[in-house]
Amino acid sequence: MxxxxxxxxxxxxxxxxxxxxxxxxxxxxxLTVLSALILALIVYFFVRLIGQAxxxxxxxxxxxxxxxxxxxxxxxxxxxxxxxVGTLITSALALLIGVPVAVAAAVYATELCPPRLRGALTMLxxxxxxxxxxxxxxxxxxxxxxxxxxxxQWLADRLSFVPFIGGGHATIPNYFITGLVLAIMILPIVSAxxxxxxxxxxxxxxxxxxxxGATRWEMIRLAVLPYCRSGIVGGAMLGLxxxxxxxxxxxxxxxxxxxxxxxLVEQGYSLAAVIANEFGEAQGVHRSALFAAGLVLxxxxxxxxxxxxxxxxxxxxxxxxxxxxxxxxxxxxQILADAAIGA
Amino acid sequence: xxxxxxxxxxxxxPAGRGQATGGDRLARFAPSAARRRRDRFARASILAGxVIALVPLALIVYYLLSKGxxxxxxxxxxxDPTGSTFFGGSSIGGIKSAILGTIEIVALAxxxxxxxxxxxxxxLVEYGRSGWFAQxxxxxxDVLTGVPSIVFGLFVYIVLVVGTGSTYAGxxxxxxxxxxxxxxxxxxxEVVLLLVPGALRESALALGVPRWRVIFSVVLPTxxxxxxxxxxxxxxxxxxxxxxxxxxxxxxxxTNFNLGGFMNSLPVQIYKDVTSATTSVEHRxxxxxxxxxxMILLLNLVARLIARRSRLA
Numbered sequence: 128m129x130x131x132x133x134x135x136x137x138x139x140x141x142x143x144x145x146x147x148x149x150x151x152x153x154x155x156x157x158l159t160v161l162s163a164l165i166l167a168l169i170v171y172f173f174v175r176l177i178g179q180a181x182x183x184x185x186x187x188x189x190x191x192x193x194x195x196x197x198x199x200x201x202x203x204x205x206x207x208x209x210x211x212v213g214t215l216i217t218s219a220l221a222l223l224i225g226v227p228v229a230v231a232a233a234v235y236a237t238e239l240c241p242p243r244l245r246g247a248l249t250m251l252x253x254x255x256x257x258x259x260x261x262x263x264x265x266x267x268x269x270x271x272x273x274x275x276x277x278x279x280q281w282l283a284d285r286l287s288f289v290p291f292i293g294g295g296h297a298t299i300p301n302y303f304i305t306g307l308v309l310a311i312m313i314l315p316i317v318s319a320x321x322x323x324x325x326x327x328x329x330x331x332x333x334x335x336x337x338x339x340g341a342t343r344w345e346m347i348r349l350a351v352l353p354y355c356r357s358g359i360v361g362g363a364m365l366g367l368x369x370x371x372x373x374x375x376x377x378x379x380x381x382x383x384x385x386x387x388x389x390x391l392v393e394q395g396y397s398l399a400a401v402i403a404n405e406f407g408e409a410q411g412v413h414r415s416a417l418f419a420a421g422l423v424l425x426x427x428x429x430x431x432x433x434x435x436x437x438x439x440x441x442x443x444x445x446x447x448x449x450x451x452x453x454x455x456x457x458x459x460x461q462i463l464a465d466a467a468i469g470a
Numbered sequence: 471x472x473x474x475x476x477x478x479x480x481x482x483x484p485a486g487r488g489q490a491t492g493g494d495r496l497a498r499f500a501p502s503a504a505r506r507r508r509d510r511f512a513r514a515s516i517l518a519g520x521v522i523a524l525v526p527l528a529l530i531v532y533y534l535l536s537k538g539x540x541x542x543x544x545x546x547x548x549x550d551p552t553g554s555t556f557f558g559g560s561s562i563g564g565i566k567s568a569i570l571g572t573i574e575i576v577a578l579a580x581x582x583x584x585x586x587x588x589x590x591x592x593x594l595v596e597y598g599r600s601g602w603f604a605q606x607x608x609x610x611x612d613v614l615t616g617v618p619s620i621v622f623g624l625f626v627y628i629v630l631v632v633g634t635g636s637t638y639a640g641x642x643x644x645x646x647x648x649x650x651x652x653x654x655x656x657x658x659x660e661v662v663l664l665l666v667p668g669a670l671r672e673s674a675l676a677l678g679v680p681r682w683r684v685i686f687s688v689v690l691p692t693x694x695x696x697x698x699x700x701x702x703x704x705x706x707x708x709x710x711x712x713x714x715x716x717x718x719x720x721x722x723x724x725t726n727f728n729l730g731g732f733m734n735s736l737p738v739q740i741y742k743d744v745t746s747a748t749t750s751v752e753h754r755x756x757x758x759x760x761x762x763x764x765m766i767l768l769l770n771l772v773a774r775l776i777a778r779r780s781r782l783a
Contacts, residue, residue: 147680154682158593162607165590165652169610175628176621231519239513248520255527257766259710261737262534262759265744269752270533311526318523342501344512372618374713375737379744399620399713406627406717421624425617432616 173425180419182412192419198385198396200405205416207423209387213302213395214424217377218370220306220391225313226363232314233321238347249322256315264379267308272299272380279303279392295390300382303391308376313366320362324355324442358442364435368428374399398424538760541753547761551723551739551754562751565758567725568739572762574727575640575719575735576709579647584701586648587655591697594656595663596685615653620713622649627717640726640733643719650714651704658700662693695780702773706766712737736762 184192187205195206236248279297286293328351336346352359382394383404398420406417501509545564552563590607598604626646631638666689674684715738722732736758743755 143680150682151680154685155597158589158597159603161586161589162593162598162603165607165614166610169613172625176624179628179632228519228523231516232523235516235520239516251524251527254767257706257710257763257770258530259712259737259759259762259766261710261712261740261744262530262763265740265755265759266530266533268744269756270529314523314526340499340501342505342509344509345505347512368616372616372620374618374620375741379741399618402620402624403713403716406624418624418628421621425621428616428618429613432613436612 176418176422176425180415180422183416183419186412187416192416193423196387198401200385200413203412205412205419207398207416207420209385210396210398210401210420211423212387213381213397214371214399214427216302216391216395217305217309217381217397218367220303221309221313221370222363222367223310224307225310225366226317226359228310229314229317229362229366230321230359232318233325234347234351236318237322237325238351239343252318253315255311260312260373260375261379263308263312264376267304267376267380268300271308272301272304275304275307283390283392291389292391295388295393297392298382298394300380300394301392302381302388302395305377305380305395305397308380309370309373312373312376313369316369317362317366320365320439321355321359324358324362324439325351327358327442328354355442357438361435361438361440361442364431364438368431368435371431372399372424372428374403378403398427534756534760534763537753537756541757542760546754546757550725551734562754563723565736565739565754565761567723567734568736568758569761570725570727571640571719571734572709572736572765574729575643575647575715575733576705578641578644578729579651579708580701580705582644583648583651583655583704587652587704588659588697590652590656591659591663592685592689594660596681596689611653611656614649615657618713619650619711620716622646623714623716623718625649626714631718638718638720638732640719640729640731643715643733643735644729646714646718647708647711650711651708654704654707655701658703659693659697662696662700663689665696666692695776699773699777699780702769702776706769706773709769710737710762710766712741716741736765 183205186203187195192205192207193211194208195204196208197204197206198209199205232248232252236245236252240248276297276299279301283293283295283297332350332354333346336350337343341349377397378400381397381400383396383400384394385396385401388395401420402417402424405413409417547564547569548566549564550567551565552561590611594604594607598607623646626642626649630636630642630645670688670692671684674688675681679687715735719733719735719738721738721742722734724734726733740755740758740762743751743758
């Protein structure tokens with residue numbers, strides 16, 4: 128730029144004076160530092176949590192803590208197996224009940240529903256996401272659980288030959304009712320992601336199936352569902368992550384009994400519920416054991432969400448230009464799956 | 471899209487392949503009766519699944535309204551809970567402290583999370599773009615999205631309660647909620663900022679406007695309505711959270727305007743009432759739940775209205 132006339136400092140006339148460049152630099156580096164702080168925060172968080180959990184791990188051993196089947200606060204025995212099993216049973220049940228319903232709602236909204244009803248249907252399913260966890264707990268324990276107790280007992284008696292699923296004496300708070308309410312709670316997120324993924328199915332595929340004489344259901348089964356499989360599985364995993372981390376509704380509904388329930392209709396405990404329920408009065412090793420339970424919960428949700436995101440993003444990649452919506456829905460995770468933004 | 475049948479659908483019984491006469495050749499391409507039956511069955515099942523998905527919503531709304539409205543009264547909103555659980559009626563008190571506490575805690579949480587979240591989103595879109603560091607930040611923000619809310623409560627407890635050797639306080643609850651809001655604000659703001667047309671930025675830059683002024687006077691005003699939508703959704707989510715507040719803001723009965731002290735909130739009040747050994751406070755729990763849901767739905771409604779008016783997206 129030798130031809131540009133220069134001012135006394137030797138810089139180009141088109142350049143800004145150093146002082147005017149200052150706010151630009153300040154903004155850039157300020158924001159970079161801010162973003163780096165988010166990383167630092169999570170790492171710091173993890174380290175502090177491990178530090179607080181260490182006394183419990185030292186007492187029981189990491190393996191002994193996670194797989195010990197004895198949570199006895201009085202005797203200072205802290206084996207988290209009953210909690211871990213409670214978390215896994217209720218979350219698995221939530222998936223078992225919630226995912227088919229959520230996928231059916233998504234298929235109906237994208238493929239079968241009259242276009243006029245589509246918006247209203249989508250909005251209604253998403254309203255479920257606006258109900259707070261504690262309200263689900265309130266509704267579940269005072270309305271749903273007493274209403275279903277008889278039916279649960281009847282089913283448990285009929286199925287008493289199946290280990291765990293059947294048999295036992297039904298109580299009002301139990302594993303089953305917890306799983307059922309969790310299924311309702313994960314419905315909107317699983318359904319929203321399934322809908323986003325189904326919207327990425329190319330119209331060509333669907334029209335080709337119809338053109339070959341497929342019925343509507345055959346078109347869904349042959350063209351839509353296989354194309355969306357990994358996206359739907361990813362959405363289900365995101366739902367699983369939510370179910371595992373769900374605290375207050377589970378604390379209210381699972382019964383908070385610190386032992387391994389032998390039947391589906393009996394009381395249990397979960398990792399998140401034990402923290403909410405016992406942290407207030409906990410001291411010493413007990414408190415440390417609750418931090419350790421939090422750590423196990425944290426790692427569990429990290430693994431599940433990691434797999435979920437990988438699957439959803441992969442589904443989005445194959446979905447082409449509509450893919451960004453799916454990725455955003457995945458990122459939105461616990462928001463109303465970015466519904467309002469996409470609307 | 472119309473039904474994929476090509477032949478005469480009206481033909482009853484096991485019509486279909488093989489039976490077509492020369493008059494309507496196309497009939498042999500019509501789905502066989504078995505396939506049509508399977509199609510009808512599958513469609514009916516899908517419709518049934520959709521209806522099942524809507525049943526809980528109807529039940530929740532119905533019970534919230536029928537039980538909640540009956541406990542609403544003027545004194546319900548203007549008195550603090552008394553802590554007494556042995557007498558029914560008005561002696562158990564209302565939810566004034568819980569409503570004010572929720573508003574104060576969530577307002578402070580938003581004041582923390584929104585500037586930070588929007589700042590990180592601006593950095594991701596305007597500076598970081600798709601570099602390795604920006605991808606790393608995005609990954610960690612996604613990690614933050616998946617963290618259970620009670621774990622945020624534990625974190626704030628470790629750092630601000632154990633770390634400072636003090637006790638619970640309203641502002642500590644706000645910080646726990648702001649951690650929860652942060653990833654929602656960042657990802658939703660990022661989506662909207664990406665929608666701001668590049669030509670808008672380039673024309674401002676070509677006029678010699680410095681980058682920071684482009685961001686503040688061109689990019690942000692354009693993206694504002696969309697970002698507001700994301701912020702309101704984050705606020706709505708934070709307002710309904712109980713778990714992070716349990717051992718950060720604790721619970722108290724009295725109305726408190728000092729965020730440095732113990733503070734009541736609607737979700738915690740409902741949780742205490744539900745888990746209370748006596749059932750006389752169940753009434754208050756339903757009324758408080760209805761109040762909370764109405765507040766959250768209003769936020770959602772405003773968010774949707776703003777999203778609809780936004781010029782982007």
